[in-house]
Amino acid sequence: MAAPNKKHDKPTTGHSWDGIEEFDNPLPRWWLWIFYACIIWSGIYMIFYPAWPLVHSATTGILGYSSRGDVEAEITAADQANQVWYDRLTSTDLNAIADDAELQRFAVNAGAAVFRAQCSQCHGAGAAGVVGAGFPNLLDDEWMWGGTLDDIVTTVTYGIRNDEFPDARWSEMPSFGRDELLTPEEIDQVVNHVLNISGQPHDATLAAAGAEVFDYNCSSCHGIDGEGDIYSGAPALNNAIWLYGGTEADIRATVNNAHFGIMPGFTNRLSEAQVRAVAVYVHQLGGGQ
């Protein structure tokens, strides 16, 4: 029969805190076995997986595993899974995509990814453009070259005013001041006319004279009432939206020197499905027509 209180005879570590001592208990044996098992495991791991750093690389292990390879395989698998959707996107009529809720959802998400990678540099991550600097806001209700899905696809495919594609949209505003097509007085008058039709403070006398100047020089593109024309990419001047700024100084600068905004065409960089996806994405941002 065991002696009573045998536990109290166990050796202590010799440490004593306020009279509290610590037993020097042995570790459980199974803990030791787990420790040995871990050592063996690490040996096996080093054989099968990358382990030892070398100067420029590391040992590869006999499985040839790498996390980069993992990512590549995942990307390939994701692309393959998406291929079905891209096929549907190209085979469906552009205006019928919205009727297929699933396809629309895919197009919006895929288009958002394309937009972030290809478009956001100029048009901004939120597609609001840069107001006054010539990068159009894609959220508002004015489209210089048309805001239907077909129009957007054409614009994305070939771009604006670039020599690369004959099909690119093209127009050029004359530099009325720099090329002396209008006198400074006439420019004064037409600027005040534009301020008038866009509902801003102006000199009524100058504006009245400017109406005639506008009629002769500007209305063939910008329209009789300054309502703009999507076939020549002439922005509406009778509203609150300005691509290069709407103050008197901004308008004067535009009439004097004109602007020639260029957008690249994406047909060589994006697949047809990607172009359609980004068009669907832009179309549903609030401005689509």
Next chain:
Amino acid sequence: MSSSEETPQLYQAREPVFPRRVYGAFRTLKWWLMAFTLGIYYLTPWIRWDRGPNLPDQAVLIDLGNRRFFFFMIEIWPHEFYFVAGLLIMAGIGLFLFTSALGRVWCGYACPQTVWTDLYILVERWIEGDRNARLRLYRQPWGAEKIRKYGTKWLVWLLIGMATGGAWVFYFTDAPTLLRDLVTLQASPIAYGTIGFLTATTFLFGGFFREQVCIYGCPWPRIQAAMMDEDTITISYRDWRGEPRGKQRKGEAEGSHGDCIDCMACVNVCPMGIDIRDGQQLACITCGLCIDACNDIMDKIGKPRGLIGYMALTDESRERSGNAPKSIWKHVFRPRTIVYTTIWGGIGLGLLVALFLRTDIDMSIAPVRNPTHVVLGDGSVRNAYDIRLRNMNAEAREFELSVVDHPDIALSMEGVEGQVVLVGPDEQLNQRVYLTAAPGTDEGNARSTPVRIWVSIQGEATRDYRDTVFNGRGQ
């Protein structure tokens, strides 16, 4: 202990514990608790609860795939996770309460490690016999009998482990379907993997690690020390009554020994393999089996019961000096436990109120901040909001959105005509919503205006609102 010059061993093999069978009040209580807790665990997934055609009919279901938690008439969505957090906090405070009042009562009676170990020991006893038979078999060299008995025992343990892992996965998907899939080998690898893992842990923890889980692995015994005080009810050996221990021999004077006859009954029944007469110790889970064992012996030798018993530390000195102990109730009802109970009950009450006050619609608004606003051709100002509508109902319903306080702000939705949108049964819908302030209005010109967006259900009185901000041109 041998001489102190001997080098102490660095590593120590486990000393196997062979608890002897015991009868008594605490043992009976433990059997009932085991049946009750295991019954809840194994049977709950099979209770059905009709929720209509669009929702699962399992009473308790953690639907991770669809992110829903079903508990009888209650359905919890992910955004209502505070209910789960509240229940976890209540569980924590409940442990504080029980520990400060009754010591390690959780460890001794309700902890899964204790319950399953108890079940495994029961199986062991059925197959190999009681303590002495098991000890004898353990010391026997391997032979036909040992292989047969150990093999049978391990097989039964494995089956219990499989049932345990199996019951666990039933909580996460429709139980009858999953059982059919499991049997026909159609179930997902995750299900088999989970069952395999839990089978292995149950088998190892219940069959082999046993008391070592509590002594080496579990943080709870360490934490509990901070929650116990001198009023906590715990198990004690009344050494002033029992010592000096030993058997009354012929020729020895009456009264030369205490009540303890050193029969080792309390040690032999202990599932932790400790001697309670050494005093309260970390390894004691206060399961009460030594009390049952000792009471039995006291009855046999004609001494009063209670040489080992539940008592508080303050009573020890009281009893030692011959005074009557305080009643159990006075120990249990003290400021500390009352505070714990109040907090516990307060949280519970709060959760109940929240549960009954919640509506079955929900809306959250994320204003689009890039850009903050868009100026349209006619000079009106438009803000966009990503609105999340949740229809926490088994029927599809039409949600109507509106702005009431600002007549100059119009509400429209992307891809939807009008202000009404259909949300499917038990689904959530992400909808882009536009608010447009008419040209020249205060809202359009101000930097920002608070607005309230209302959501209501067509044909029902249910409605709710969220406050957000409308950004104008800031002129």
